Amino acid sequence: MRYQTERNIVATIDDVAKAAGVSTSTVSYVLSGKRPISAPTRARVERAIDKLGYRPHAGARALASARTNVIALMAPLRVGVNVPVIMQFVAGVVTRARDFDHDVLLLTQDDVSGLDRVTGGSMVDALVMMDIEADDPRVPLVAAAKQPTVLIGLPQDPEGLSCVDLDFEAAGRLAVRHLARTGHTDVALIGSPPEVLQRHTSYAERLMRGLRSQATSSGLTARVEACDSSPSGASAAVDTLLATAPDTTGIIVHNEAALPHVLSRLAERGIVVGADMSVIAVCPTDVALSQRIPMTSIDLPAEDIGKVAVDMVMARLEGDHPSETRLLSPVLTERESSAYGPAGALD
Amino acid sequence: MRYQTERNIVATIDDVAKAAGVSTSTVSYVLSGKRPISAPTRARVERAIDKLGYRPHAGARALASARTNVIALMAPLRVGVNVPVIMQFVAGVVTRARDFDHDVLLLTQDDVSGLDRVTGGSMVDALVMMDIEADDPRVPLVAAAKQPTVLIGLPQDPEGLSCVDLDFEAAGRLAVRHLARTGHTDVALIGSPPEVLQRHTSYAERLMRGLRSQATSSGLTARVEACDSSPSGASAAVDTLLATAPDTTGIIVHNEAALPHVLSRLAERGIVVGADMSVIAVCPTDVALSQRIPMTSIDLPAEDIGKVAVDMVMARLEGDHPSETRLLSPVLTERESSAYGPAGALD
DNA sequence: TATTAATGTCGAAGCGCTTCGACGGACGGA
DNA sequence: TCCGTCCGTCGAAGCGCTTCGACATTAATA
CATH class of the missing domain: 3.40.50.2300 (Response regulator)
Structure with missing residues (x-):
């Protein structure tokens, strides 16, 4: 048994007003602060409010104020x-x-x-x-x-x-610039699944644009590989990349789901990430940290x-x-x- | 430029009533179907509604009907x-x-x-x-x-x-029963992170209960290992398990996040899942399917x-x-x- | 001291909808 | 032909809140 005056009978602002001995509008102004209320009045109203467990009715409020919160x-x-x-x-x-x-x-x-x-x-x-x-x-x-x-x-x-x-374009540039500065000359992007690219999701395109422009100005070779998010898709992307561009030493991965599989595939092929191959992930930090090794990453601050x-x-x-x-x-x-x-x- | 009579002036039910030449309540009844309305009247009202682009005001409706939808x-x-x-x-x-x-x-x-x-x-x-x-x-x-x-x-x-x-208890029983039937005698659960167990999340405890009761009645040895969801946590769980119960040939994994890492660790240790070791996952089907091999699983039909x-x-x-x-x-x-x-x- | 300006409170008019009771007309049964 | 029904529609009374203008007080200014 709880203390509740009446099940399902909830207090209205009028009840509060009555209990506090003030008018309805005064209660409203106490609540909204839109007009000054003296300290003693405010106190009485507030006491009444929590004695009755009053909660303003959202619908009524929305109707009267044209604001729903x-x-x-x-x-x-x-x-x-x-x-x-x-x-x-x-x-x-x-x-x-x-x-x-x-x-x-x-x-x-x-x-x-x-x-x-x-x-x-x-x-x-x-x-x-x-x-x-x-x-x-x-x-x-x-x-x-x-x-x-x-x-x-x-x-x-x-x-x-x-x-x-x-700013995915800047992210693309940043990743390439970093790879360039650390002595890489052949880099690649393992990116979104083909469907995403076909939808012209703008972030994917912006990242590629940044990557390409920086590659050009830094004088690097940059390859782009779409990548399905499944384990096999990731393997395929890695394999294709290594076949067509064997000199690649830097990979940017922009596909959270594929990331672990990309790393697995590299490992399977005997490529040591962080030594033979530099991999930069574009993903939230916690994803970067929950891989087999902590990933160098550009944070996606979701x-x-x-x-x-x-x-x-x-x-x-x-x-x-x-x-x-x-x-x-x-x-x-x-x-x-x-x-x-x-x-x-x-x- | 769009066709809109007046920006931000939205039609009310009264406007509709006027336009249709009926009373407000009639419009309301057309909308709610709570009273019979003749076909011609209904048609006039409906025409008015979409001519004016009328949408009932959610707050007003909630206030009057005590239902918010x-x-x-x-x-x-x-x-x-x-x-x-x-x-x-x-x-x-x-x-x-x-x-x-x-x-x-x-x-x-x-x-x-x-x-x-x-x-x-x-x-x-x-x-x-x-x-x-x-x-x-x-x-x-x-x-x-x-x-x-x-x-x-x-x-x-x-x-x-x-x-x-x-029914996690039944799931625990089912997993063990399956392992028993397929000739396993030493099985283990790699489960939730310690924090989850400490919170007494009931599903974890129910799964364990089912697992233990079935192990008893099937005459199996069943071990339980808590498992942090990180790669290292998963590795540790696998290592501990294999050290303390080297005869284990069946593992039930109930930890979506740890699952891939458990599989990786087993692979690293040269244990072939599906041959040397049977692994049953308790997780949504799509998670089961996106592992390195398709997992035998008990679906969590979220x-x-x-x-x-x-x-x-x-x-x-x-x-x-x-x-x-x-x-x-x-x-x-x-x-x-x-x-x-x-x-x-x-x- | 008279006048203006705040300051604090009240009353009432809606906000847009639902719903209840009422009512006129058409219809079937006696 | 008259009465009881049912059908379709209307009018009005709220639902619980905000907000505007008005009205006392009291404080500040001339």
Whole structure:
């Protein structure tokens, strides 16, 4: 038996007002702080609130204030390549949203009609959308909505929406530059699965662009190999690479799921990563650390990106901040999977 | 430029009523179907609705009807052991919720106050909670709430709440029985990380219980090894096991993250899985299939469990179904990681 | 001391929807 | 032909909250 005056009869703001001997609006102002309330009144109200266990009714509040304190997050939930990465995005978004006193409504990627539903029905104040493709059909939809939206990823045409992502082009350059400086002359990218490339997922293309431009300006040879995320796909990619470009001494892997299999295959072929071959991973730090050896990596700060996305969307919600695109600078951390190449130190 | 009568001025039900030349309530009844409406009237209303692009306001609806059409899902978002599994639960819940015309509000495991918020604030109609521990502090909280809740997992005392989970005890028995039948006499469990065991996560304990009881009745020796999910943790578990019980020919692995590392370590030690050693994994099928060889496994039907959870919670929402506990029967699928043991076929 | 400006509180008008009771008309049975 | 039904529709009363304007007080200014 618990102390509860009446099961399922919940206190309303009027009950609180009555109990505190003030008007309804006063209670509301105590709660919102939008008008000054004297200390004694406030105290009485607050006492009444927790004596009654009062909780404002979210729907009523939304109706009256046109604010729901909920944001929508559209995430790809299909099992696939980058599940841990997705989880980190989600975690970042949810925890940061709480800092702004918002909750998160979860939409799945393929539920396109969900956008209309939550938007038109005023279920949410704002949206965050992950995994944006170059020519994403959802972009025009949310661009037409009244709620501000931020995209995680970079579409061809953002249509005035805010975007945030890792600067993959810079990451590509950074990885190649690092390999060049440490004496490598023949490098390769083992990248996303062919499907991802075909979808023109922009991050994959941006990484390749950066890699190629830096290879050119550093005078390196750079090869690119698509890579299915399965063990056999990874083996195949490694084998093809080593067959067509046997002089390769530096590999950049941008495929979390394939990474362990790539390393296994290299090991099977007697190639010692960190000595014969330098491998740089582009992935979250915890993934880099849970490989057979700690990987030199460019961090994909998924959780941070999620948080920044929320910051941006909240900024738009408050003031009249313009939309913007933020690309986070890549950071490379040396660990045990990379070493000097045939040309030795260059600095 | 788009066709939109007025940016941000959205149509209300009254606008629709006016446009269709009927009363507000008629429109409402067209939408809800709670009273009969003649075909011509219905048609006029529907035409008005999509001419105006009308969407009912979720908050207003919630206020008037005491139904939000949202359920809360509390999931562990910390990066950890079983990320892919969690994602599958989540996906199951979200997709099934949509079948019932509900959306999902995502709460993180550690945000205990979130329970109170969404519950007391009437933000949701029901709750689903994952990753329930034996003595979970959240259970009494949601048990006191007015919304129905289903737990994924089994607490010591469900306090009248519904539960759903894989029948891990049966899974433990099934795995051992299979090994016994295929001629193994010395088997072992490589299980959850020590932290998980210390939290008394019930699934780990239930699996062990089933395993031990079946080992006893089948006359096998069964050893249990906790296992950290890191590569080194997995290696250590394998090494310890092989040192203390060198006759082991059958291993049950119940730790998705450690699984690949366990297999690697066995390979490193020159032990051929599927020949020298039979390994049965307890994990989702797709995890079983993405190892170096296709694993014989007992499926952890995460997505199904999520769906069943939603089915159960919806049932309670509709009628006055009593609370229940559903344990899904384990299914073992033979693949390439298991073979006959020293005693040969027994059937 | 008279006048203005804060300061603190109240009352009432919605926000957009659901739902209950009422009501007019068509219909079948007596 | 009259009455009881059922069908389809309407009007109005909320659901619980926010917010605007008004109204006392009290404090600051001339």
